[in-house]
Amino acid sequence: MNFFLYSVQHALLGKLPVYLVTPVTLHRILTDISLNLPENYELVAGTKIQDVHTYYELVKVSLVGNAHGVQLIIRVPLKTAAQSFSLFKIVVFRMRLSHHSFLKYQLEYSYYGLAVDQRDFKILKEADLQRCTTSSVTICPAEVPLYHAQLLTCEGSLFFQSARSYQLYRKNVLRHYRTPTILHHGSKWAYHFPDLRQVNLRCPQDHGWSSRTVTLVGSGLIHNASTCHIAAQELRTLPVLSKTAELPLDTPQLFLPDRVPVVEGRELAKIEAAMSPETSGLDFVKERLATPR
Secondary structure (H helix, E strand, O other), X not given: OHHHHHHHHHHHOOOOOOOOOOHHHHHHHHHHHHOOOOOOOEEOOOOOHHHHHHXXXXXXXXXXXXXXXXXXXXXXXXXXXXXXXXXXXXOOOOEEOOOOEEEEEEOOOOEEXXXXXXXXXXXXXXXXXXXXXXXXXXXXXXXXXXXXXXXXXXXXXXXXXXXOHHHOXXXXXXXOOOOOEEEEEOOEEEEEEEXXXXXXXXXXXXXXXXXXXXXXEEEEEEEOOOOOEEEOOOOEOOOOOOOOOOOOOXXXXXXXXXXXXXXXXXXXXXXXXXXXXXXXXXXXXXXXXXXXX
16 A cells, blocks of 8 residues: 555656556557557657666656546657757867967857757757756757758857857957866866866775876866866865675575474374364375375
């Protein structure tokens, strides 16, 4: 009963309860849906059993019920080739103009989505992305327009590194700029140091830590450093304290207790004396059948 109440509460929040719809059941439902879709439509994350867990985050659930029962309505997101985009986050660092002056681009949008066939693109703000469901696949409502890839925009020109990109966006000139920047993105750190900086990287290795010092200037990426402690003169980062480990499990041991008598000898005699003649006759037949001839 507790599992049922928990599942109902989970469904009322729009989430698919795993207690009511197990991964095996959900996989069967998704397979049936995929076999009955219109042409050119497909499920956003496929129908492989190893990808079923993704749908517990992506699907939306409604609960409808009356005095006779409860129905669970599952809305599964679909896609077509024209609705599939690769989404990129735009990170623009300052560019040096002179020894003490830098150029800063003013961008209105933070994300650039390019269609799979590269014919269209979309641009999104941080607020637009907040309305999306983010998992291994990001599902966004169709609330922003699509632009043809040949349209010149600031975001598109930066992505394709167009020679005319400097003509398409606003710029600010920063004088005596010396603030370093470091941004975390996935397993990478994107950095920008206006001047030479001694940066210390302290990363976990085996059962200890390894350290090294590098000299950085300008913009770049530090790969596979999520678990590292990065420190410069003016800033430092905190490592992600997570780790996986494989431990051997002990061999299962069985404990088989001795058979403990449940009655005493004198009680057993009283039980046998109280048994009906028919039961005694059955015991006699069983002994005869068990005796080899």
